Amino acid sequence: MLFTSFAFQPYIQTALADKGFVHPTEVQEKLIPIISKGKSLIGQSQTGSGKTHTFLLPLFDKVQPEKNEVQVVICAPSRELASQIYQEAKQLASFSETEIRVMNFVGGTDKKRQVDRIANQQPQVVIGTPGRILDMINEQALQIHTAFAFVVDEADMALDMGFLPEVDQIAAKFSEDIQFLVFSATIPEKLRPFLKKYMQNPVIEEIASKTVISDSIDNWLISTKGKNTSHLVYQLLTVGHPYLAIVFANTKQRVNEIANYLKEQDLKVATIHGDISPRERKRVMKQVQNMEFQYVVATDLAARGIDIEGVSHVINAEIPDDLDFFIHRVGRTGRNQLSGIAITLYDPSQEPQIEAIEALGISFEPKEIKNGEIISTYDRNRRTKREKKTQDVLDPTLIGMVKKKKKKIKPGYKKKIQWEIDKSKQQKRRIEQRQKTRQAKKHKKNSSQ
Missing domain, CATH: 1.10.287 (Helix Hairpins)
Incomplete structure (x- = not known):
């Protein structure tokens, strides 16, 4: 199937050609026709499946540039994710002959300046985090009641981060006939009352992944056997020659320890975790995208909602406490069917956690570092x-x-x-x-x- 089959407006087809998009992903092929018909939808799919364009394309196709009013509102749980959606939306809007105003409302930016900017001219497409969008509504600056569609992206993440009350307050501002689109990797039980409150007989589509993680990812397992984990990470980064690598740890303290060790070995390393200010985080992300850093050490803040292009290697310096984050971490590489390598370090005492990951349908290739090379080794269960x-x-x-x-x-x-x-x-x-x-x-x- 080709994108031209959807019969979008010509400017959208031109924007897709500019991105080099020819064939839609499975999620796009299945859900775009439903969204185009104006139906409310709960879409469940794995990260990296192409869902941003799944909702942007059919919604932009309906935006009327001549109307000076809000027409689409998109909520994302993190500033980084909101900024990524904003960039994709701006790319689409840039090909429209008549200006389509797209604005990004996130924390860490000048709220007064944004209030002044929209005083006489409302944006047609609103993107942002729940807290800042609600602030703009409460300031009576942003008039969202005119919107025909409301998107909640990564809804389970919004729940985990405690943003659901803000999303609830925003949703209450719309008319009853709003097209409500919810996208989520999982549908936790605590999310269901919210969905039931605002969605009457929505279309529910789960795009089951053929594999838990992309089949373009090589999934390696390396036993630490009491070795210094930070030194093992250093070896993997220097022996493996990654194009761009993200190293994940469970805590801010551990991220800083690994990053400092790597810096002591003269590697240029970026860090991303909750203690870094939004302004600094934005600057670091821009530097990473510009390839000023080849190595990023991060907490699970980067495992979801941060899409860094060109990640060739993911290293789990620690197994995540929440095993769902294992999939989110590994999903940072091998995107768009590009090849990637995910490496997990584990202590033999963590065998139950590894078995729990394998129970999710994930298989590992056992590896070890020997004589400056990463080589295959014995299956850890061979004796059993x-x-x-x-x-x-x-x-x-x-x-x-x-x-x-x-x-x-x-x-x-x-x-x-x-x-x-x-x-x-x-x-x-x-x-x-x-x-x-x-x-x-x-x-x-x-x-x-």
Whole structure:
């Protein structure tokens, strides 16, 4: 299928050609026709599936530039995500012959200046974080009641970050016939009352991923075995030669520890976590996009809502406490079917967490660093698998002998074990042969009677 099949306005087709977009993703192919019909929708899909353009394209197709009023409102839970949606919206608007005013309302920017700017001219497309959009409404500066569509992106993240009350207050300002579009990676139970309150018989579409993580990602597992994790990260960054790498840790303190260690090794490193001011974070993100930094160390703030182009490697210096974030972290690489490598460091004591990740449908390739190279190593479960297989074949006496083999053994003991195994197999074959002979005689006797 081609984007031209959607019959969007010519300027949108030109904007898509400028981006090099020819074929829609599965999410876009399935959901754009529903949104184009004006239906309310709950769309559930994994991160990196192309949902930003899934709602931007059909909504821009309906925007009327000649109307000096708000027509579309889009809420995103983080400043970074709102800014990314804003950039994509600006790219579309730039191809319209008649100006389409798009504004981004996020914290950390000059609110008074924004109030003055929209005093006489409302934006047609409003994008922003729930807190700042609500501030602008309460200032009676932003008039959103005229909108025909309201988008809540990453709704489960808005719930996690405590922004749902603000989203609720914004939603209450619209008319009952508003087209309500909610996008979320998951639909938690606590989100359902909100959805039920504002959405009457919405279309519910879940785009099931063929794989939990993109099949273009190589998923490696490396045991730390008591080694210094920061040094292992340094080795992976210098041995693996990433184009752009994000290293994830669970806490701000651990992010700073890893970043400082890497800086001591003369690597130029950017850090992203909650203690960094919005202005500084925005500056760092711009530097990363401009390739002024090759390495980023971050908390899970960057795992969702921050789309950095060209990430070739993701390194989990720590396994996330919330395993859903494992998928979000790994999803920063391998986007748009480009290849990527995700590396997870773990201590052998964390085997239960690794098994829980595998239970999600994720498989790992065991690796280790040896002589300055990343090489394949043994499956960490090989001993368990081998013992299970041995126990299925051997009788209890032989199992005992195999267990003794693990201890200090006398010369010739291996041969003795092998001889006993061969002897056991031979006895079984003799018994089976006798049984066959008896059955044959019995059958012959019955036939002759």
